[in-house]
Amino acid sequence: xxxMKQIAQMAxxxxxxxxxxxxxxxxxxxxxxxxxxxxxxxxxYQPNQLARGLRRDKTDMIGMIIPDITNPFFPAxxxxxxxxxxxxxxxxxxCNTDNDHSKELAHLNELHTYLPAGLIVIPSNFSDxxxxxxxxxxxxxxxVCVDRLPKNWSGxxxxxxNEQGAxxxxxxxxxxxxxxxxxxxxxxxxxxxxxRLSGFKRAMREVKLLLNPEYVQETTFDKRGGYLKTxxxxxxxxxxxxxxxxxxxxxxxxxxxxxxxxLNCPKDVSLIGFxxxxxxxxxxxxxxxxSQSGYQLGTRAASILLDRIQGDKxxxxxxxxxxxxxxxxxxxxxPSGNRVTKPLKRRNRRDGQEIVHATS
Amino acid sequence: xxxMKQIAQMAxxxxxxxxxxxxxxxxxxxxxxxxxxxxxxxxxYQPNQLARGLRRDKTDMIGMIIPDITNPFFPAxxxxxxxxxxxxxxxxxxCNTDNDHSKELAHLNELHTYLPAGLIVIPSNFSDxxxxxxxxxxxxxxxVCVDRLPKNWSGxxxxxxNEQGAxxxxxxxxxxxxxxxxxxxxxxxxxxxxxRLSGFKRAMREVKLLLNPEYVQETTFDKRGGYLKTxxxxxxxxxxxxxxxxxxxxxxxxxxxxxxxxLNCPKDVSLIGFxxxxxxxxxxxxxxxxSQSGYQLGTRAASILLDRIQGDKxxxxxxxxxxxxxxxxxxxxxPSGNRVTKPLKRRNRRDGQEIVHATS
DNA sequence: TTGTAGGCGTTATCAG
DNA sequence: CTGATAACGCCTACAA
Numbered sequence: 001x002x003x004m005k006q007i008a009q010m011a012x013x014x015x016x017x018x019x020x021x022x023x024x025x026x027x028x029x030x031x032x033x034x035x036x037x038x039x040x041x042x043x044x045y046q047p048n049q050l051a052r053g054l055r056r057d058k059t060d061m062i063g064m065i066i067p068d069i070t071n072p073f074f075p076a077x078x079x080x081x082x083x084x085x086x087x088x089x090x091x092x093x094x095c096n097t098d099n100d101h102s103k104e105l106a107h108l109n110e111l112h113t114y115l116p117a118g119l120i121v122i123p124s125n126f127s128d129x130x131x132x133x134x135x136x137x138x139x140x141x142x143x144v145c146v147d148r149l150p151k152n153w154s155g156x157x158x159x160x161x162n163e164q165g166a167x168x169x170x171x172x173x174x175x176x177x178x179x180x181x182x183x184x185x186x187x188x189x190x191x192x193x194x195x196r197l198s199g200f201k202r203a204m205r206e207v208k209l210l211l212n213p214e215y216v217q218e219t220t221f222d223k224r225g226g227y228l229k230t231x232x233x234x235x236x237x238x239x240x241x242x243x244x245x246x247x248x249x250x251x252x253x254x255x256x257x258x259x260x261x262x263l264n265c266p267k268d269v270s271l272i273g274f275x276x277x278x279x280x281x282x283x284x285x286x287x288x289x290x291s292q293s294g295y296q297l298g299t300r301a302a303s304i305l306l307d308r309i310q311g312d313k314x315x316x317x318x319x320x321x322x323x324x325x326x327x328x329x330x331x332x333x334x335p336s337g338n339r340v341t342k343p344l345k346r347r348n349r350r351d352g353q354e355i356v357h358a359t360s
Numbered sequence: 361x362x363x364m365k366q367i368a369q370m371a372x373x374x375x376x377x378x379x380x381x382x383x384x385x386x387x388x389x390x391x392x393x394x395x396x397x398x399x400x401x402x403x404x405y406q407p408n409q410l411a412r413g414l415r416r417d418k419t420d421m422i423g424m425i426i427p428d429i430t431n432p433f434f435p436a437x438x439x440x441x442x443x444x445x446x447x448x449x450x451x452x453x454x455c456n457t458d459n460d461h462s463k464e465l466a467h468l469n470e471l472h473t474y475l476p477a478g479l480i481v482i483p484s485n486f487s488d489x490x491x492x493x494x495x496x497x498x499x500x501x502x503x504v505c506v507d508r509l510p511k512n513w514s515g516x517x518x519x520x521x522n523e524q525g526a527x528x529x530x531x532x533x534x535x536x537x538x539x540x541x542x543x544x545x546x547x548x549x550x551x552x553x554x555x556r557l558s559g560f561k562r563a564m565r566e567v568k569l570l571l572n573p574e575y576v577q578e579t580t581f582d583k584r585g586g587y588l589k590t591x592x593x594x595x596x597x598x599x600x601x602x603x604x605x606x607x608x609x610x611x612x613x614x615x616x617x618x619x620x621x622x623l624n625c626p627k628d629v630s631l632i633g634f635x636x637x638x639x640x641x642x643x644x645x646x647x648x649x650x651s652q653s654g655y656q657l658g659t660r661a662a663s664i665l666l667d668r669i670q671g672d673k674x675x676x677x678x679x680x681x682x683x684x685x686x687x688x689x690x691x692x693x694x695p696s697g698n699r700v701t702k703p704l705k706r707r708n709r710r711d712g713q714e715i716v717h718a719t720s
Numbered sequence: 721t722t723g724t725a726g727g728c729g730t731t732a733t734c735a736g
Numbered sequence: 737c738t739g740a741t742a743a744c745g746c747c748t749a750c751a752a
Contacts, residue, residue, distance in 0.1 A: 001472070015730090017737090019731060027737065047730070048473055048730070050474065054408070054729080054745065056731065061453070069439050070436060086456070092455075095446075109404075113406045223638075279639040282644070284642070363744090363745055363746085365745080376723055377722060389721065410746095411746040412745080414729070415728055
């Protein structure tokens, strides 16, 4: 691997001149400049980023910390961030925290030894990320939080309008005539889960609907959690006729549970999720959801970070992106009054309809 | 940020001694050693990875190049790799190529200036990755290819047994009585797509079934491609009764197309995908698929790479992971002979069944 | 067993 | 405008 010294020799100039040409840090006479560029080309020279970073006390890497790349919502965010970063010739160092507080801390602690130009973080939890981030800020390294915020976070952030999105979804269910609305929230120490719950509650209050405390179930943001809590909800009496799920993974689990109990979505139970993941389009029934763009979350976060890197010293930005309600087949008016307590089946009978159909 | 010199002063030893303690590179008397460790603790010292990498000509980063993190199969691979890497205190630098050849080259060219300890690559295409990789190898940097291989790749690799998986799926359809089998393949310049096609063909040959060339459609590995090619297939006469899709994204698109044409899966058309993504569980009908573990692909690749990093000089390894067939509701025997040419609808009527059901 | 010093490849300062 | 030269923080002979 060629280094600067060799380029300098090839171009018969000093090493300093090479550097000047490469960084435009001083005017260099055209013929020398040409010689240098020529040498760079023929040797396919590329500056060693470690040496460069060491000297400048900052690299062109952006650390990105996310809970779990396996959850389909996050890759979209990563992709958005990567696209913006890449086109500004920054690279992403990706770290999974697995929603594990200590792993988040570990990554945060180690990452700065690579002197990243900035950090994009989807916090694992209420953590004292704030404290860590302070250290980065003092070192002149920007930190942008995405999707959810740590306690008392006052730095830059990009989030969706979770409260309003949840409110809209709930209002929609109310308008369809539902009165027994339930919700399955994500972990309530996460700000996004909390905001979605409060949007839900606001809509309920607004139409003066009573909210049975049992109708609010908290769980993890995954399919399994949604499945279990839906079983719980649907065994309550009176049974809720509509469920607002804290995200689409929860909604997916809910769908499975609804089927398994021999109920029909949307006839017996309406369902709305949050995130509007692609996979909601092909479920049975297709899933209604509050749509937010993970990709945009990522691009905006990266843009803000790049601004900071380029010296933007303005006060902390709190970008809140709008959501929209994407209605598909998982919502309908509540079942008509009488058969409120349609009995539950025990076994999965998701094929029942088709068998009946086949005999016709 | 504290550096070694400061630690040395705090511990009243030389900077060399600090290094020796940290790297166990020489015996250090216990009381000095303790002093050093003490200082490291109180100063929360962590060695600067750039300086370290510069000096040792190698960092603890692993470059990972993937086509598109947004395709649900790849995050699993990334996650597997990340888990193994992390627990050996390596970090991942993630690069999307977007299936773009030139972007792959760009990443490959720039990545080595960070002196990564190794590379894990899911190649974008037939590319001359081979040439690039040679450069890395000569620099002592291991490269492992995953999922699909570049032309003439002779380095380490981890792939699924695509041929056998496709064969098994096809055999299953044949056993159910299908004779008009079609397949929608991924881009045939990708080895995994090619292997799956050849497994499909082997099964057909074995039972002496004729393969109408029109029944083989090539497209991109995504939903849209699957959707379009399925429309094409289902308008052929005679219409195929079973489709083997090159991956689950294609299968998803196929599902949409089948619905849109007013046909029923599996009654009119059976469908098997490849990858066994999570989302196949909640589609309507649930999707049968050849199961391969992206996570395992990732962990095994990382393990091989770590071995190389630790000096394993053995000949190139070609790990091929077994697949298994995961049957769900998207397969059934072919429709009984007569109504072969059931007319196609033009519009989406995916709710038709439920409406019928509701009136009963 | 411990300390000293040279150098990894850059950038940045400062003479000339 | 150009060229030496001194860091950046760490590792590692080699000397003491």
